[in-house]
Amino acid sequence: MSAEHIIDPQTATAVEAVHWAPPVAPMDMPRQVLEAPRSEGAVAWLMRLLLRPVQHG
Amino acid sequence: MSRAPAPDLRTLTLRSVAIGFAVLAAGAAAALLAATSTQDGVHLWDVVRTALIFVTTAWLAWGAAGAFIGLAARRRRVTPPPLTLPQPPTVVLVPICNEDPVTTFARIAAMDGSIRAAGLSVDIAVLSDTRDDLAAARERDAFARLLDETGGAGRMFYRRRSDNRGRKAGNIEDFIRTSGAAYRFAVILDADSLMEGETIRHMIARMQADPQLGLLQTLPKIIGARSLFGRAMQFSAAFHAPVFARGLARMQGATGPFWGHNAIIRVKAFAESCSLPALEGNPPFGGHILSHDFVEAALLARAGWKVELDETIGGSYEEGPENILSYARRDRRWCQGNLQHARLLTAPGLAPWSRFFFLQGIFAYLVSLLWASFLVSSIAATVTAPPPNYFPEPYQLFPVFPSDSTREIVTLALGIVGLLLLPKLAILGSAALSDGARSFGGRARAAGSVLAEILLSSLMAPVMLMYQSRAVLQVLSGRDGGWPANQRGEGRLGLGQSLVAGFWILTGGAIALAAVKMLAPALTIWLLPVCLPMLAAPLLIWVTSLPVRRGVFTAPEETDPAPVIRSFHRWQTRWSQPAPHRTEAMNAAA
Numbered sequence: 182m183s184a185e186h187i188i189d190p191q192t193a194t195a196v197e198a199v200h201w202a203p204p205v206a207p208m209d210m211p212r213q214v215l216e217a218p219r220s221e222g223a224v225a226w227l228m229r230l231l232l233r234p235v236q237h238g
Numbered sequence: 239m240s241r242a243p244a245p246d247l248r249t250l251t252l253r254s255v256a257i258g259f260a261v262l263a264a265g266a267a268a269a270l271l272a273a274t275s276t277q278d279g280v281h282l283w284d285v286v287r288t289a290l291i292f293v294t295t296a297w298l299a300w301g302a303a304g305a306f307i308g309l310a311a312r313r314r315r316v317t318p319p320p321l322t323l324p325q326p327p328t329v330v331l332v333p334i335c336n337e338d339p340v341t342t343f344a345r346i347a348a349m350d351g352s353i354r355a356a357g358l359s360v361d362i363a364v365l366s367d368t369r370d371d372l373a374a375a376r377e378r379d380a381f382a383r384l385l386d387e388t389g390g391a392g393r394m395f396y397r398r399r400s401d402n403r404g405r406k407a408g409n410i411e412d413f414i415r416t417s418g419a420a421y422r423f424a425v426i427l428d429a430d431s432l433m434e435g436e437t438i439r440h441m442i443a444r445m446q447a448d449p450q451l452g453l454l455q456t457l458p459k460i461i462g463a464r465s466l467f468g469r470a471m472q473f474s475a476a477f478h479a480p481v482f483a484r485g486l487a488r489m490q491g492a493t494g495p496f497w498g499h500n501a502i503i504r505v506k507a508f509a510e511s512c513s514l515p516a517l518e519g520n521p522p523f524g525g526h527i528l529s530h531d532f533v534e535a536a537l538l539a540r541a542g543w544k545v546e547l548d549e550t551i552g553g554s555y556e557e558g559p560e561n562i563l564s565y566a567r568r569d570r571r572w573c574q575g576n577l578q579h580a581r582l583l584t585a586p587g588l589a590p591w592s593r594f595f596f597l598q599g600i601f602a603y604l605v606s607l608l609w610a611s612f613l614v615s616s617i618a619a620t621v622t623a624p625p626p627n628y629f630p631e632p633y634q635l636f637p638v639f640p641s642d643s644t645r646e647i648v649t650l651a652l653g654i655v656g657l658l659l660l661p662k663l664a665i666l667g668s669a670a671l672s673d674g675a676r677s678f679g680g681r682a683r684a685a686g687s688v689l690a691e692i693l694l695s696s697l698m699a700p701v702m703l704m705y706q707s708r709a710v711l712q713v714l715s716g717r718d719g720g721w722p723a724n725q726r727g728e729g730r731l732g733l734g735q736s737l738v739a740g741f742w743i744l745t746g747g748a749i750a751l752a753a754v755k756m757l758a759p760a761l762t763i764w765l766l767p768v769c770l771p772m773l774a775a776p777l778l779i780w781v782t783s784l785p786v787r788r789g790v791f792t793a794p795e796e797t798d799p800a801p802v803i804r805s806f807h808r809w810q811t812r813w814s815q816p817a818p819h820r821t822e823a824m825n826a827a828a
Contacts, residue, residue, distance in 0.1 A: 195375075195382035203329075203363045203395040208418030208505070210411060210513040213537055215585045 241542030242493060242589030243450075249491035253591075256303035256489060263299035263657065268292040270650045274643035275619060278626065283619035290612040291650075297605045298657040300598075305478075305661030308485025309668055312550065318440055319447035326422035328360045328442055330433075333409045335367040335402065337429040339380035344809035345432050347388050352802045356435030358442075360425075362390070363417070365409045366398040374398055383813070405721055406498070407514050407530035418505050428499035431458065434553030434802045441502040441551065452507035452543025453535065456554035457483045458500040461795050461803060465729050467782035468560040470691050473791035475558070477678060477688065481665045483549035492544040493591045498531035500554045504543070508534070511541035517581055521718035522574045528721065529575025532599060533582060536592035553800055560729020561783035562698065563739055566705040570719045573603045573709040606706035613768065620758040651764075662688060677794035687791050694782070700771040701778055704743045729783050736780035747772025 245253070271291050275284040330349065334342055346362055353360045364381065368374045381396045388394070399412060410426065423445055425438055437456070445451055457480060463472035487494060512534045517524045527533055535545045559565040576599040583593055629637060666688045669675040675684035712719065731739075751769040754762050771778065788796055795803065 195378040197378060197396065197398070200391055201381070201385075201396045203361075203397060203413065203417040204420045206417050206420035208414055208509050210415050210418070210509045212513045212515050213511065215515060215533070215582055216517065 242539040242587075242592070243491075243542065243544055245491045245493070245591065249489065252307055252489050256300060256307060259303045259306075260296045260299040263302075263653070264292045264296035267295035267650055267653060270646050270653075274646045277643065278624055281619065281622065283615050283622055287612055287615040287619055290608055290615060294605060294608050294612060295654065295657070297601060298654065301482075302657045302661045304485035304489065305482050305665065306485070307488050308481040308483065309664055311672070312484070319443045321439055321443040322446050325359060326442065326446065327420060328358070328423040328425065328438070329417075329421045330360055330362045330425045330427060330438070331365060331410060331413060332362065332427050332429060332431075333365045333367065333406050334377070334429045335406075335409075336370060336373055337368075339373075339377045340813045341810060342429045343380045343384045344813055345430075345806050346394070347384055347809040348802050348805035349433055349435070350388055350390060350394065351805055352433075352435035353438060354435070355801075356439045358435055358439055359393070360438060361393050361395065361421075363395040363397070363413060365413055366396065367402040367405070367409050368398065369402065380813075404514065404516075404526050405528075405530075407527065407534070411513055414505060414509050418509050421505050423502055424505050424508070425502045426499055428556060430557040431500050432461070432555040432802055432806055433500065434800055437551060437553035438502075444548075445502055445504060448544065450542075450544050451504065451546060452511075452538040452541075453494075453496055453501055453503050453545045454551075455494060455496055455501040455545070455547045456551040457547070457549040458554045458556040459793075459795055460558040461555045461799075462557050463560065464785045465560045465783050466694070466786045466790070467562060467565070468558055468729060469786060469791040469793075470694050470782075471558045471565075472793050472795075473678070473687050474691055474695075476793045476795065477669070477684070478662060478665050480549045481668070482661075483547060487547040487549060490545075490547060490591065490595075492546065493539040493589050493595075494535065494545040494547040495595070496531040496535035496538075496545060500556060507538060507541065507543045511537045511543065517578070521720075522713045522716065523578055523581055525718075527575070527582075528571060528578055529599070532576075532579065532596065536582075536585075536588050536595070539589050539592055540587045553802065555795070555800075555803065561731055562701065562705075562779045563731065563783075564729060566702075566709075569705065570709045570712075571721060573706065574713045574719050576600050576603055577710070577713045603706055603710050606703045607710045609703060610707050613765065617754060617758050617761060620761055659692060662692060677797065679789075679792035679797070683792055691791070696767075697771045697774075697778060698782070700747075700768045701740070701743055701775050703768075704746060704772065704775075730785065731780055731783040733776075733780050736783070737776040740775035740779045743772050743775035747775070 268288050268291055272284070272288045275288065330353075332342070332346060343364075346364065350362060353362075364377075366374065366377055368377060377396070377398070381394075385391050385394060397413075399409065402409065404411060414424075423442055425433065425441065427433065433456075441454055441456070444454055458475075460468075460472040460475040463469045514527050514530055514533060514537075516526050519525070538545050559568060579596040580600055582588075583596055585593075666675075666685060669678070669684060670681045675681045678684040678687060709719070747769045750765065750772070751762070754765050754769075
């Protein structure tokens with residue numbers, strides 16, 4: 182039986198108590214780069230790929 | 239620059255073998271078709287269909303190679319490392335969005351008991367993205383009851399986001415940003431996931447034992463299926479999937495997959511490498527990344543963390559779709575998510591295998607369209623073929639008849655069917671020899687189930703092909719499918735509902751059959767295995783949604799359910815009645 186038949190939302194009274202919240206312990210999450218800048222594009226990526234062994238000497 | 243772990247020699251060899259097998263099989267199929275179709279000269283449609291058979295056969299052979307590589311059991315079992323005390327702080331994350339809270343929280347209550355029985359101290363955080371206020375009110379009442387009846391205050395948490403930016407990935411990210419530093423490990427689940435405490439203990443120990451391991455993925459078994467469709471999937475997930483997953487794990491090496499749930503992550507690794515940006519532009523190709531899990535696995539590998547799949551870890555469960563329509567709805571979202579990965583193929587620093595894996599995911603959906611294109615081009619090639627020239631030389635006395643190519647075509651058809659069936663039959667053979675079929679009701683019943691699953695999946699394949707082709711065309715034409723809520727539980731459909739849902743496939747099948755009969759009657763018999771299931775689509779959708787008795791597609795989790803599954807059922811039964819009294823939290827609120 183689903184909650185729709187068991188819990189009537191009109192008479193549901195519980196509110197989010199303070200102790201319901203997860204502990205506050207912030208952690209940094211740096212945004213990742215997934216796409217080369219539009220100005221570079223596929224050709225620049227290909228060049229980087231081809232030139233990589235040269236750069237590594 | 240990529241710091242992705244380099245694949246070892248064994249992984250590289252297996253990848254080469256699989257790719258080599260796929261190319262060889264595709265080459266053989268293309269050569270057979272080219273030999274028969276170019277007898278009267280090389281025409282455009284012949285080139286098109288030869289190219290298409292090369293690509294589609296390569297895909298089939300690639301899948302078969304994965305199964306063959308996974309057939310051999312692991313020679314040395316992974317020795318479970320002991321949990322090092324003090325136990326690192328760990329949290330189980332349960333992201334939910336418009337789910338049935340009674341069922342979801344019954345799972346949490348069962349897992350909480352199992353975790354404590356395993357001697358662990360693990361928090362559980364319910365991360366709600368539910369937008370509907372009435373549904374959220376139900377969630378709060380159900381959570382208050384959960385705390386009340388499990389004494390979970392202080393180890394069970396609930397928070398609801400004010401917006402659901404980034405969907406599930408954004409929900410997890412929001413938790414890590416606000417609470418991540420409190421935990422070393424996080425077990426990520428879905429609302430329908432269930433996991434044994436001992437499994438969580440094992441996973442924590444594995445993460446402790448290998449400081450470079452960023453993510454460990456389990457292979458969840460499907461449980462609770464009732465319909466014919468659901469039970470076939472449940473059986474397949476238990477019988478075939480471990481072999482396919484072992485093949486995948488062997489080829490992936492340390493750049494393994496993440497399926498978004500039933501996995502443990504190292505919070506620090508995830509935080510430093512998995513914050514996903516929204517892609518430039520609008521959906522379907524821009525905006526938030528829908529299939530975030532593949533990307534997160536690739537990013538962990540890019541940052542130098544190992545991502546591993548271990549299909550031998552037991553006690554990990556999920557539920558599956560109960561009918562073709564809910565499967566197709568979920569598949570539409572996955573299709574859009576995988577095609578969106580085309581934008582990420584050139585993402586800086588990814589391991590080559592991660593890029594290949596993206597490509598593979600894209601191909602999993604494109605291939606339906608390619609099969610459909612192959613059928614259309616075969617008809618076009620037949621229709622546009624020039625009439626046979628019996629006297630190609632001037633002053634020729636005797637006619638030259640075109641050579642009979644039935645043998646080549648039958649060989650090609652058998653080869654393709656073989657690539658489809660051999661992996662499943664090989665898995666059956668392996669299970670029969672190793673006594674692995676016992677928990678599936680014995681050899682005879684397992685064989686019956688495998689044959690029934692093959693028959694059912696063959697009948698459903700053209701219907702699935704139509705749904706996938708439609709999904710691909712929708713995405714390519716710029717239509718955003720969004721993120722519809724999962725439909726769980728009872729999946730029984732009415733005949734009328736099935737007729738409405740499948741009428742477009744029935745119509746497509748009728749038009750295709752009529753067109754072939756009119757334009758290329760010789761091909762009619764070859765297209766019947768595709769057209770007949772299409773004509774029967776509404777009936778298939780309806781029949782496969784009906785509940786069937788448990789003797790069909792017997793799975794081990796039914797004959798001997800794990801303690802956490804039994805506990806979940808007890809909690810679910812208990813909460814199927816209204817709360818007998820006002821809970822502590824409700825009273826506090828009042």
